[in-house]
Amino acid sequence: MYLSWLDRWDEQRARRGEDGKETTSFVLDADRAFPGERIATFREFCNRAEEASTDRSFFDEQSSGDQRFDVSDHRIKFPSGIYTDVAENNIVWAKITESGNRNKALVIFHHWNARGRNVQIASFLSRRGITVIEIAMPYHFERSRPGSLHADYMLSANLGRTIQAVRQAVCDGRRLIRWLKGKGYREVSVLGMSLGSWVAGLIAAHDANVSKVSLFLTGGSLADMVWTGRATRSIRRSLEPEIDLTDLRRAWSPLNLENYVHRLARRDLEIQMVLAKRDTVVLPELSESLIRGLTNAGGRPQILKLNCGHYSLGKLPYIVSAGLSLKRFLS
Template identity: 30%
Template sequence: MFFAKMIDRLALYDLHRKRSKDKHFSAFSLNPIDKDEFYKANAADVAIMLHESRKNYLAGHFSYQSLIPSGDPVNDTLKGEVFLNKNDIDQPNVIFVHGWRMDSYDRIKKIFHDRIMNDLGWNMYYYSLPYHFEREPEHSLYSGELMISANLNRTVESTRQAVVDLRAFIHWIKANKTGPVIIVGVSLGGWMTNLMATLETQIDIVVSIFYANRLSYAIWNTIPGKFIREELEQHGVTYEDLQTYWKITDPSQAVPKVNKDHILLISAAHDQYVYIEDADDLWESWERPERHLYNCGHAGIVLCRKKLALETLSFIRKRLKQPHQ
């Protein structure tokens, strides 16, 4: 336990060496919002550009314009990586959603990519969250700085943009591919995946790894959110205020629309980024879908790659009723 927490704290020290220099706070105007209406989506107009052949795959990028424009042209153009099986007949479609402040897909790829490409042949899509990667504006200090911040409205609108655009992408896949849709989220991507599960009926399987539940809890109580909390407190925002303002982003406020037997939650017992108490709240509120609890910290994303891959892919195969290879 001590070793796991120490690794996380060292990583967090390094994380905060790069932090916001500008103040982001913006007040929040609270109006009653219907969740289904707020996150409503239609199919996106997706362009697929394939420019490389790898083994039995064609690799390239997908892109489309955001359905919820933020006003920043860089952020409002989505671009992700795509790997399509050349014999794309009823292949499952796996969408990977990355974590906060990641600046590449490498961590996720090192867990799943080669195993899927070499052994399974599934189609793979790597989705970029708002203000990350190529969507990061020039004035942003780090990837994801403008997605989650003390700007209360922008954080909610960024969440809405992420959810609506991801739902729109899923609708496009369902309209253009015949295989099931699987969504795998890691860290903040797990939170996004969980929120998607409460909204989208066209997702067949959900896997959420080292996920956050309530964004308000994560910002107020964990080390990654401490500087955002400081800025909020400087402007008189209390924890109760924040819970109210960001309630519409909480996955535990609703039951999943995905079959509970097709949901896998994976948590780290000693996680210093995402506290287990918050992860437990989601698990309980969803009436305990299958969960695996690892004896590690958040760094287990790197240290437990093989275990994460084996257990995740085994779970998916069973739900797809595919034999082990």
């Protein structure tokens, strides 16, 4: 009976999350994903995307004239290396909760359409000697597009802009990590939640400065998550008249964590995954596919599976189990 109630609660929460989401037009927008390149057709876009998924430099930090980091009142501000047509999105903001030492730092990447930062997690970990930095992903929090009801520019039926936004999130995160290492933090870890787990996973796969990565509510193929997930039905409705899932997998191949399992399975990187058995947003089979890929590549991820849904992971008692598991992992 309790689990039936939990499933209904997750569904109600998903319905509330649909407010403001609209079916939009399918757009290629190749120049956003691959600036300065001549890509005219969907086939050319997919070919270029598959090339990018094997290009080690695709998620490298992008150059920016202004490298300055401003720190005041527990806030960090710095310019993004990727310029977009939304001025607010071109400045990266993060909240820092100091722990009092420079041994360990954790950078947190929140979920899609997050409305606030994770104050409880930051406070819990900082009291245990881990400095927590909660970065705003593109088009969220201080970086939100004026007038938007949700972060539709971060994930949408605009294929090129979605690649640009995820790439921007990865590059921003890597710039922040480099700054933290320069400040003397010996061990820098990353934590990603839902969509943020794709960003955290891509960073860990491409940046040797990351020693530990924790992925909450994650999967391998972002295309499959969008096509099958409860939270992204409006995006599928926009895509389905134009392309199928196989097409989307090719177009978003740089965003598929399964393409980087050998990098994630490197010996100097520890991996944790916290999953929800009743997840309807990131289906369990997508998580299992990533686990198999990591295991086959020689990785040994620490895995916690909780009998809850995507949204109810944030409720008692599941959030306590997840939090304690995270503390043990980072310690």
